[in-house]
Amino acid sequence: AATKLASAEKLMYFCTDQLGLEQDFEQKQMPDGKLPVDGFLLCVDVSRGMNRNFDEQLKFVSNLYNQLAKTKKPVVVVLTKCDEGVERYIRDAHAFALGKKNLQVVETSARSNVNVDLAFSTLVQLVDKSRGKAKIIPYFEALKQQSQQIAAAKDKYEWLVSRIVKSHHEAWPNVCRKMQPAPEYQDYVYLEGTQKAKKLFLQHVQRLKQEHIERRRKVYLALLPQALDALVPDLDEIDHLSRAKAEKLLEAKPDFLKWFVVLEETPWDATSHVDDVDNERIPFDLLETPAAEQLYEAHLEKLRNERKRAEMRRAFRENLETSPFVTPGKPWEEARSFIMNEDFYLWLEESVYMDIYGKHQKQLIDKAKEDFQELLLEYSELFYELELDAKPSKEKMGVIQEVLGEEQRFKALQKLQAERDALVLKHIHFVYHPTKETCPSCAACVDARVEQLLGSRFIRPAERHHRNPLADSNVDRINLVILGKDGLARELANEIRALCTNDDKYVIEGKMYELALRPIEGNVRLPVNAFQTPTFQPHGCLCLYNSKESLSYVVESIEKSRESTVGRRDGHLAQLPLTLILVNKRGGGDAGGETLQSLIQQGQQIASKLQCVFLDPASAGIGYGRNINEKQIGQVLKGLLDAKRNLNLVVGSTAGLKDAADGADLRVVMCLMCGDPVSADE
Numbered sequence: 001a002a003t004k005l006a007s008a009e010k011l012m013y014f015c016t017d018q019l020g021l022e023q024d025f026e027q028k029q030m031p032d033g034k035l036p037v038d039g040f041l042l043c044v045d046v047s048r049g050m051n052r053n054f055d056e057q058l059k060f061v062s063n064l065y066n067q068l069a070k071t072k073k074p075v076v077v078v079l080t081k082c083d084e085g086v087e088r089y090i091r092d093a094h095a096f097a098l099g100k101k102n103l104q105v106v107e108t109s110a111r112s113n114v115n116v117d118l119a120f121s122t123l124v125q126l127v128d129k130s131r132g133k134a135k136i137i138p139y140f141e142a143l144k145q146q147s148q149q150i151a152a153a154k155d156k157y158e159w160l161v162s163r164i165v166k167s168h169h170e171a172w173p174n175v176c177r178k179m180q181p182a183p184e185y186q187d188y189v190y191l192e193g194t195q196k197a198k199k200l201f202l203q204h205v206q207r208l209k210q211e212h213i214e215r216r217r218k219v220y221l222a223l224l225p226q227a228l229d230a231l232v233p234d235l236d237e238i239d240h241l242s243r244a245k246a247e248k249l250l251e252a253k254p255d256f257l258k259w260f261v262v263l264e265e266t267p268w269d270a271t272s273h274v275d276d277v278d279n280e281r282i283p284f285d286l287l288e289t290p291a292a293e294q295l296y297e298a299h300l301e302k303l304r305n306e307r308k309r310a311e312m313r314r315a316f317r318e319n320l321e322t323s324p325f326v327t328p329g330k331p332w333e334e335a336r337s338f339i340m341n342e343d344f345y346l347w348l349e350e351s352v353y354m355d356i357y358g359k360h361q362k363q364l365i366d367k368a369k370e371d372f373q374e375l376l377l378e379y380s381e382l383f384y385e386l387e388l389d390a391k392p393s394k395e396k397m398g399v400i401q402e403v404l405g406e407e408q409r410f411k412a413l414q415k416l417q418a419e420r421d422a423l424v425l426k427h428i429h430f431v432y433h434p435t436k437e438t439c440p441s442c443a444a445c446v447d448a449r450v451e452q453l454l455g456s457r458f459i460r461p462a463e464r465h466h467r468n469p470l471a472d473s474n475v476d477r478i479n480l481v482i483l484g485k486d487g488l489a490r491e492l493a494n495e496i497r498a499l500c501t502n503d504d505k506y507v508i509e510g511k512m513y514e515l516a517l518r519p520i521e522g523n524v525r526l527p528v529n530a531f532q533t534p535t536f537q538p539h540g541c542l543c544l545y546n547s548k549e550s551l552s553y554v555v556e557s558i559e560k561s562r563e564s565t566v567g568r569r570d571g572h573l574a575q576l577p578l579t580l581i582l583v584n585k586r587g588g589g590d591a592g593g594e595t596l597q598s599l600i601q602q603g604q605q606i607a608s609k610l611q612c613v614f615l616d617p618a619s620a621g622i623g624y625g626r627n628i629n630e631k632q633i634g635q636v637l638k639g640l641l642d643a644k645r646n647l648n649l650v651v652g653s654t655a656g657l658k659d660a661a662d663g664a665d666l667r668v669v670m671c672l673m674c675g676d677p678v679s680a681d682e
Contacts, residue, residue, distance in 0.1 A: 001040075001064070001067040001068050001070070002033070002035060002037065003037045003071050003073060004033065004034055004036055004037065005030075005034065005035040005036075005037065006029050006034050007035065008030070009030075009032070010030050011027065011028065011029055011030070011495075016476075020113070034415060035278065037071075037073065038074075038127045039073050039074040039075065039076070039079050039123045039126060039127050040071075040073060040074070040075045040123075040126075040395060041063065041070050041075075041076055041119060041120070041123060042065060042075055042076065042077050042078065042390060043078045043079075043080050044057070044058070044061055044077060044078070044079050044080065045080050045081055045112065046079045046080070046082060046085040046086060046089040046090050046092050046093060047080075047081035047085055047086065047089075048084070048089075048447065050085050051117065054086075054088075054089050054092070055092075057098060058092060058093070061096070062096065065077075065100065065103075068419050069100075072597045074123060074126035074127055074128065075103065076103075076104050076105075076106060076119060076123045077096075077103060077104065077105045077106070077177055078096050078105075078106050078108055078123050079093055079105060079106070079107045079108060079137055079139075080107045080108055080109070080110065081109060081110075081111075082107045082108060082114070082139040083109040083111055083112050083114070083319070084309060085107075085139070085141075089171050090107065093105065095447065098540075104122055104126075104136060105136075106118055106119040106122055107138060107139035107142075108138055108139070109139065109143070111436070112143060112146065113146065114139060114142050114143050114146050115137065115139065115142045118134060118136065118137065118142070121134045121307060122134045122136060134621055139531065146191075149190075149191065149193050149351035153184070153187045153188045153192075154188060154192070154200070156184040156187070156188070157184050157187075157197065157200065158186035158187060158200060158204070160174045160184040161175075161179070161185065161200065161201055162204065162323075164178055164179060165201070165205065165208070168205050168207075168208040168209035169205070169206065170205060172198055172201055172202070175201060176197075176198075176201075178601050185197065189434070200390065212274070213269045213274055213277075214677065216274050216277075217269075217286075219280060219288055220280075220282045221286075221291055221292065221295060222284065223259070223280060224282060224292060224295050224296075225295060225298070225299060227258075227259035227260065227282060228295070228296065228299040228535055229299070230255060230259065231253045231255060231256065231259065232249065232250065232299075233303075234303075235300070235304060235306075235307055237249070238300065239300065239303075239304075240666040243293070243296070245282075246296070247287060248261060251284075256568060258281075258283075258447070258625040259275065259282060259285045260279060260281055260282050260283075261279070261282070261283060261284065262279040262284045262358070262375075263283055263284070263285065263422065264568060266285045268285050268286055268625065269477070271283075277604060282401055298666060307345075308347055309347050309348055309667060312343070312344055312353070313349055313356060314346045315343060315344075316339075316353055316356055317356060317360065320339060320341050320356070320357065320360045321360075323335075323338060323339050325338035325339065326339065326360070326361075326364070327364070327366040327412065327414075327415065328361070328365045328368040328413060328415065328416060329361070329365060329414070329415030329416040330353050330361075330410055330415055331500075332357050332358075333654070338627055356671055367410040367417075367611070368409070368413050368421070369413070369423060370418075371409040371412065372409050372410065372412070372413055372420065372423060373406065373427070373440045374409070375407055375410060376423070376424065376427045377427075379404060380431065381401065382400050382403060382404075383397070383400075383427070383431045384431075392424075392425075392428060392510055397421070397424070399422060421499065421651075424441070425498060426438075426498075426502075427440065429499070431473075435447075435507065435510075436448045436451075436479075437501060437505060437507040437512045438507070440502075442502050442503055443503065471590030474511055475515065476512075476514060476516050477513065477514045477515075478506075478513050478514070478515065478516070478539055478540075478637060478641060478644070479516045479518070479536055479537055479538050479539050480515065480517055480518070480538070480539065480540055480541070480542065480637070480640065481518050481520060481531050481538045481540070481541040481542070481559075482519045482520065482541075482542045482645065483520050483521075483541055483542065483543045483544065483554055483557055484519075484521065484542075484543065484544030484545065484554070485521050485549075485550050485553045485585075486521070487521070488544040488545070488546065488550065488583060489519035489520055489521050489522075489544060492517050492519075492542065492544060492583070493517045493519040494526075496515070496517060496525060496633060499630055499633065500515060504516070506637065506640055507635060507640060508637055509638065513637075513641070516536065517594050518531075518536055518538070520557070521598065523560075524557045524561050525564070531561050531573055531576070532573060538573075538576060539576075539577070539637075539640050539641075539643070539644050540576065540577040540578070540579070540636075540640035540643065541558075541576055541577070541578050541579070542579050542580050543558070543578055543579065543580045543581065543612075544579060544638065545580070545581075545582060545583070545603065546583050546584070546585050546599070548599075550600065551599070551602055551603065551606060553611075554606070554633060555581070555610075558578065558610060560576050561573055561576075566657065577612070577613075577639070577640055577643045578610055578611075578612035578613070579612060579613045579614075579615060579636050579639070580603055580612055580613070580614045580615070581606045581614075581615045581616075582599055582603050582615070582616050584598060600616055603616070605644055613636075613639070615636070
């Protein structure tokens with residue numbers, strides 16, 4: 001209770017934690033000579049102490065206060081350790097202070113740094129009356145304010161740490177130096193101290209490390225199914241093995257080290273391998289983790305399911321082959337209820353079964369067509385009295401169907417009547433033109449096979465010479481555009497296809513050519529109706545009309561097509577060979593006041609304007625159905641083929657003319673200058 005002190009060259013403050021470590025703390029010495037005391041902080045411990053009676057302590061405090069009161073100096077009672085305070089002790093201490101005159105009490109906690117500054121500032125105000133009076137806040141209210149302040153400072157400090165520290169390899173001393181100028185760091189250290197700041201830093205680094213490990217774990221686990229598929233794709237090899245034996249089997253595989261790495265130390269996430277981002281091989285000890293075990297079990301289950309699905313596909317095919325309800329041409333919707341059961345739906349999607357069914361149907365249809373073709377050959381006498389190049393009448397078709405109707409091979413195509421009728425028409429064509437091109441066996445025809453075998457074994461002398469590659473490219477293919485509105489183009493295309501073989505081949509002068517048709521009936525400026533596409537380079541165009549309107553459509557379409565090639569390097573469409581054809585009207589006679597003669601005259605005028613060939617099959621009286629006949633189609637195609645050959649010859653050199661003629665097996669070619677015949681020798 002002394003008010004005057006003398007303690008030269010002594011530290012102003014120390015505590016037991018500083019004994020022996022004084023040099024580690026700030027050195028502030030008391031002034032030399034006498035030091036007056038201006039006030040007292042009377043501290044009362046309100047926590048529950050070992051072997052200590054609070055009543056006796058309060059009695060001691062009361063006696064001490066009586067001594068201090070005699071000095072006439074300001075006194076403030078400070079309740080310490082309120083974070084562990086006993087409610088009765090706090091209440092008794094307040095009661096003690098109330099019994100004294102103007103004795104103020106401040107509840108503090110040094111550990112939580114609550115109201116410590118308030119205790120000193122309250123005493124300073126009592127010493128210096130000119131200062132504003134400090135507001136005394138109860139401990140729990142002050143603790144709440146302190147917690148909010150610390151929480152806000154902590155959030156800002158953690159933001160600072162996350163912005164500066166991006167790697168889990170960062171060290172505290174280096175990061176601490178970087179953060180010291182930042183107010184977020186300074187405020188938090190002031191409130192919580194350096195140790196707590198370091199602790200939050202270490203937590204952040206640990207979190208970064210765990211995130212890095214988790215990313216690596218996901219990479220490894222994502223690769224594990226691929227590794228298992230590559231090393232153990234066979235279910236029989238691993239289905240009966242334990243986990244330990246399965247791991248030994250993996251190690252014995254030749255490509256094991258391509259997928260896995262065996263580390264000297266474990267676990268893998270505590271080794272340097274976790275930081276080797278360029279090495280994505282899976283640590284072998286990762287297989288011992290629950291996640292890897294689940295993936296291994298999933299691999300086993302996948303192999304079992306694949307086997308089961310394969311069994312279901314095989315069982316379904318067997319069901320198709322043995323079911324009497326599956327006939328050629330029967331739609332899936334009709335057959336499904338007869339061939340499907342609940343087990344099938346459990347393992348595969350319906351689309352898979354539909355795909356299998358479609359392939360099975362194709363086999364059935366091909367076999368049924370082959371059998372039907374044999375049936376037609378057996379009844380060849382039915383077709384002898386037909387006129388050459390004529391379509392059978394409905395009555396004749398009825399007779400044919402009546403004779404063949406009782407045959408099972410005829411009934412097999414009951415649901416494919418259109419294809420059955422087409423086979424009859426093709427067979428009639430074969431009867432009157434029995435060549436390898438019209439043979440029902442198509443490419444399997446013995447005559448065609450013999451030619452192929454001979455051609456592959458013997459080389460013509462002309463083929464030994466160098467030939468122009470442009471002249472050889474696409475030589476056996478004719479690309480034909482058919483232009484006509486109101487169904488004209490589609491109908492003629494269908495009639496031409498009926499004259500082709502099953503694989504769209506057409507015979508011209510005893511040689512087979514691949515015929516590609518492109519019927520166009522709309523606006524030719526649209527890509528869908530363009531004459532030329534990346535996969536279709538036209539060699540000629542058939543222009544069909546049967547009225548003034550359809551003729552106008554042809555003219556407009558040709559002009560639009562030619563306009564589209566203006567300014568382009570390839571002027572192919574501008575020089576495209578054209579053939580204008582007048583086709584019969586359905587039912588014949590006039591239509592809309594247009595006579596046949598007027599349509600012919602208009603067609604001739606347009607043909608002259610377009611500089612193209614004009615055909616009038618209607619006036620010749622040899623047209624069948626609605627369009628031109630087979631003979632005229634052959635003439636048109638031969639003309640296009642000759643034009644194509646001439647174009648190829650122009651591209652080639654003059655010196656190569658004889659080679660081109662020999663290579664094409666020609667005896668006479670046309671002079672490109674005057675059109676006169678020129679022999680191969682010339």
